[in-house]
Amino acid sequence: MEHLSFRIGNQLFFIRVVDAEGKIEGPGTLNGLQMIAERCNGHACLLPMKRSLWRGSWSAMEKGWGLIDAKTMAPINPLALVSDEKIEMSAWEKHDMAVQIVRDYIREKGYRIMSSQGNPDVDPSIWFVGDSTGPEWVVVRSTQYPANHAERPLTWDSIMKGCSQLSSIGHFASVAFVSIDQKFEEGNEAPVPLLRGCGVYVNFSGLE
Template identity: 50%
Template sequence: MYELPMSKVSPEFAECWRAAGRHLQQQGQGAVSWLRAHLHPPMLEHLSFRLGNQLFFLCLDAEEVSPFSASNAKALQAVANGCRGHACIMPLKKTPVGWVVAAPGWGLLDMATNRPVDPPALVTEEQIEMSDWELQDFAVQVVREKLEKEGRRLMSWQGNPEVDPSLWFVGDQGPEWVIVRVVRYPAKNASPPANWAQIVESCARVSKIGHFASVAVAAADDSFNPAKGSPMPLWRGHGMVVRYEGLTLGPSAGH
């Protein structure tokens, strides 16, 4: 368990970030499926998306507001490796008409080689099984969307399976947090972490009210039906069925 940076972004960075997103959306012509397209902290990457069976994670490199740094590189590589995706940099420059992408085509450069990245050229017909990080990020999305439907205001969320809590929201009396765990079918229920008490203590300065969320995921062709035989792998970009029954209030510090 470790902490992630939670700093807020400046209005200038937000403007730059929106320009980057618009550029990618135009390049994708409707084929881009966004993984991260928000500015809520923490941010390992600034934007991420799926195209076909490939995942792309990128940080902006805008000298005036967000120069690419060693800390950016470490965080970006972590999420790209965890999800078996591509770590990219997008250089931008400020012009009289606003922020524009400074690299050709999609505007992406490979973080390791600094060579242009053309996402469509990397898409293949290969079936790629979802990594644990991808699945955790999906599970957090499931819990987040349910909370939003219930009218809760989210404070932050993240999909790193090695970091707790998974998300924060505003409860009836202030901030509350959630630890999300996910399992693949045929397992149907995830278990809370053994170090729950430590997590409570680390969160206590903000809130001692914590919840646990168990999310189980099956391939669409399985639908949690044992009669269908051996479980199908969870292929990236393919349909899935979710079993999630809501939050369970966890023990507070000192209980």
């Protein structure tokens, strides 16, 4: 996966830091980087770094942002790619946002996050130390108006079985989104798309 990601305007950038001399291999893979960029309709970028023999510090090889396109190897200026185009959030983005909301909730409760990840194909999404003083896990699902509650996955039992070696304490978290531009004027009103960078209302009532 990526080592760093950020959004500027309507564009997403996923960064993998690489040793320009090929001596050090960081975690994750280039394929993983390209996969998440494609599924999020974002840009897969590399950040080539070189270590100074004298100071031991690392610095970017490229000028400016130091980024290059992971496919073309051409330099990238993120600001030049930002536009006024309205881009709908991908399923991955919505799920990742839901995970962030649940993660913040757990932290506000005073619990310690062990790990979290935003891949919608991987369960559970979060591990934390809760009231049990041991590991607990959370399966996160997101949904969008007109639905106001996400359903537990049909694979719930297999998820429990897979997690049982570490913990038998699991939770479910439903996070529902609706655009702030939704009018709520008709009962059968079509959902307003969730646009990248635009406001949303959130319905999340805690862990179940």
